[in-house]
Amino acid sequence: MKKEFLENALNEISDEHLAEALSFKKRSASFYFKLTLSGAACFLIVAIAAIASKSFSSNPVKATTENQTYPAVNAVTENFSVTQQTEIAIETSNDIGCPTAADWENTSLFNKFSKAAYQGNEYIYCSRLMYSESEILKSLCACELEGKDISTGKIYKTKAELFKIISLNLSFAVAVKFEESHNYYIYSNPEYLPESIDSLLSDLSLKNNVSSSNGIVYHEKTDNVLATMTRLEKGEEAVSLLLSLLETNKNLKPQKKAFEPSEENISFNINILNIPANIKFSKSGLLAFDFSGNSFVFELTEEDFSFFLSSVKGEDSTEATTLYGAITIPESESIEAKSVTSPAYNPGLPTE
Amino acid sequence: MEDRNIISLFFERDEQAISETQLKYGKLILKISQNILLNSEDSFECVNDTYLALWNTIPPNRPDPFISFVCKIARNLSLKKKRDKNAMKRNACILPIEELENALFSGDVYESYSEKELGKKIDNFLSNISKEDRVVFIRRYWLGEEISEISDETGLSANSVYKRLSKTRHKLRLHLEEEGFYL
Numbered sequence: 001m002k003k004e005f006l007e008n009a010l011n012e013i014s015d016e017h018l019a020e021a022l023s024f025k026k027r028s029a030s031f032y033f034k035l036t037l038s039g040a041a042c043f044l045i046v047a048i049a050a051i052a053s054k055s056f057s058s059n060p061v062k063a064t065t066e067n068q069t070y071p072a073v074n075a076v077t078e079n080f081s082v083t084q085q086t087e088i089a090i091e092t093s094n095d096i097g098c099p100t101a102a103d104w105e106n107t108s109l110f111n112k113f114s115k116a117a118y119q120g121n122e123y124i125y126c127s128r129l130m131y132s133e134s135e136i137l138k139s140l141c142a143c144e145l146e147g148k149d150i151s152t153g154k155i156y157k158t159k160a161e162l163f164k165i166i167s168l169n170l171s172f173a174v175a176v177k178f179e180e181s182h183n184y185y186i187y188s189n190p191e192y193l194p195e196s197i198d199s200l201l202s203d204l205s206l207k208n209n210v211s212s213s214n215g216i217v218y219h220e221k222t223d224n225v226l227a228t229m230t231r232l233e234k235g236e237e238a239v240s241l242l243l244s245l246l247e248t249n250k251n252l253k254p255q256k257k258a259f260e261p262s263e264e265n266i267s268f269n270i271n272i273l274n275i276p277a278n279i280k281f282s283k284s285g286l287l288a289f290d291f292s293g294n295s296f297v298f299e300l301t302e303e304d305f306s307f308f309l310s311s312v313k314g315e316d317s318t319e320a321t322t323l324y325g326a327i328t329i330p331e332s333e334s335i336e337a338k339s340v341t342s343p344a345y346n347p348g349l350p351t352e
Numbered sequence: 353m354e355d356r357n358i359i360s361l362f363f364e365r366d367e368q369a370i371s372e373t374q375l376k377y378g379k380l381i382l383k384i385s386q387n388i389l390l391n392s393e394d395s396f397e398c399v400n401d402t403y404l405a406l407w408n409t410i411p412p413n414r415p416d417p418f419i420s421f422v423c424k425i426a427r428n429l430s431l432k433k434k435r436d437k438n439a440m441k442r443n444a445c446i447l448p449i450e451e452l453e454n455a456l457f458s459g460d461v462y463e464s465y466s467e468k469e470l471g472k473k474i475d476n477f478l479s480n481i482s483k484e485d486r487v488v489f490i491r492r493y494w495l496g497e498e499i500s501e502i503s504d505e506t507g508l509s510a511n512s513v514y515k516r517l518s519k520t521r522h523k524l525r526l527h528l529e530e531e532g533f534y535l
Contacts, residue, residue, distance in 0.1 A: 002453050002457045003449055003450060003453050004435065005467055005470075006449060006452060006453050006456070006457075006470075007431055007449055008467040008471070009467045009468070009470040009471040009474060010449075010471060010474065010493060010494050011424065011427075011428070011467075011471060012467070012468055012470075012471020012472050012474065012475055013471065013474065013475050013478065013490065013494060014475050015415075015416075015417055015420035015421070016417070016420075017475065017478055017479075017486060017490060018417075018419070018420040018423060018424070018490060018494065019417040019419050019420045020483070020486070020487065020490075021486065021487045021490035021491055021494070021495075022380065022419050022420070022423060022490075022495075023419065024487045024491075024505070024506060107379075108501065108504050108505055109504065111379060128498075128500060150375065151375070151376070181504065183500060183504070269390070269391070278391070278392070278393075290392075293392075
């Protein structure tokens with residue numbers, strides 16, 4: 001309630017402040033270079049003045065800076081070595097009608113250069129990698145990515161390095177490190193399709209990498225989301241349940257088709273390393289994986305769904321004890337699907 | 353295209369207004385929705401709803417600055433959708449707004465201010481802090497951006513962003529104390 005109160009209160013922040021924050025431009029590298037240069041110049045002047053005063057002083061002061069070596073100011077970055085250039089296809093970002101928010105300079109790197117390619121696979125940006133490079137990264141090659149500022153049509157290029165994420169198969173994702181950033185960004189392949197559940201398990205090292213993300217399980221009826229949408233207290237249980245379900249069906253082959261919801265469905269979110277994925281499970285037995293734009297489904301059985309659902313809701317039909325923890329679902333809203341009338345249209349206009 | 357030209361297209365009921373808005377602010381709207389809803393499907397729906405809302409409200413509105421108007425609509429629609437779905441979508445992670453909530457509402461009893469009154473006080477407070485602090489605060493608590501994202505966008509180090517936020521939250525609390533927000 002307090003959160004909602006605060007969210008509404010923040011709506012009173014003036015348009016001028018918002019516009020300032022939304023269009024804030026970071027200072028260019030040249031600004032910092034000039035700053036460093038002017039700092040170095042000041043330091044030099046002070047040093048010369050100190051030496052001069054020492055030379056002309058009648059009562060020489062014991063030099064305290066003797067033998068001190070001043071660090072050289074190196075304004076030139078190391079040359080970037082481009083290797084395996086032939087394996088990299090240069091891709092153009094922002095060509096699918098998903099434009100930059102503001103001008104080019106004010107757009108984040110992964111938005112500017114949202115596509116990469118390696119060995120015939122195309123990847124798109126999906127998340128930031130939060131793990132240490134020694135554990136999960138192995139350098140593949142240097143490359144040059146290309147991005148297009150669609151407001152001006154100008155093409156930009158940037159140097160980057162591609163990495164294999166050790167626990168993920170190359171056909172699923174790679175990591176990109178831009179020369180001007182210390183972050184690693186995960187780019188996933190929207191065309192990735194495992195041969196079977198077994199290869200999905202191994203390609204993604206699912207057992208080690210998967211974790212509960214949003215921690216929710218909810219039910220929906222075709223277009224209508226039910227009121228019963230509860231915080232998942234024991235998300236890891238849902239994850240192990242999913243893994244055991246996959247293990248028992250490991251020979252199943254995926255289909256590259258859209259998920260078709262039935263009258264009762266379960267949907268929840270997980271993370272694979274830091275890649276968000278949505279899992280949907282319909283009463284008819286369709287199990288769908290959705291990784292930021294890439295989706296495929298496996299045809300499980302209605303019994304599998306019932307097993308999963310019964311574990312989710314627990315033995316007691318009015319109290320979801322197994323996965324919902326101690327949260328009680330009102331009987332009227334429990335597992336049975338309920339249609340919800342669409343609320344009156346409210347464009348969410350800013351309050352004056 | 354300049355904002356005023358886009359608004360003119362809305363006034364002329366030219367559908368190009370939508371595509372120009374999408375071209376200029378589409379990614380920003382999507383980001384706002386995703387930060388709030390944490391779900392791609394819902395976020396894309398919200399983006400479309402935002403365009404529809406813009407179409408239905410301009411005219412008669414002639415917003416200036418346009419970017420704030422667009423983002424406020426996207427944020428309000430996303431918050432509404434999140435509340436409709438009762439989307440408590442994280443258990444372990446603390447959402448940015450919860451960070452602020454913990455700083456402002458922990459322990460003390462506070463006056464029964466209206467949302468609007470509290471909002472005005474926060475806005476006054478923001479007017480009196482440095483530009484960098486203000487930008488970082490709004491990007492974190494209004495836009496819901498991650499610290500690393502703010503760091504990327506502003507050029508400040510992640511550590512600096514974290515420290516600025518921490519100091520600003522503390523200052524805001526002191527400011528509200530001075531304003532008699534807490535009993």
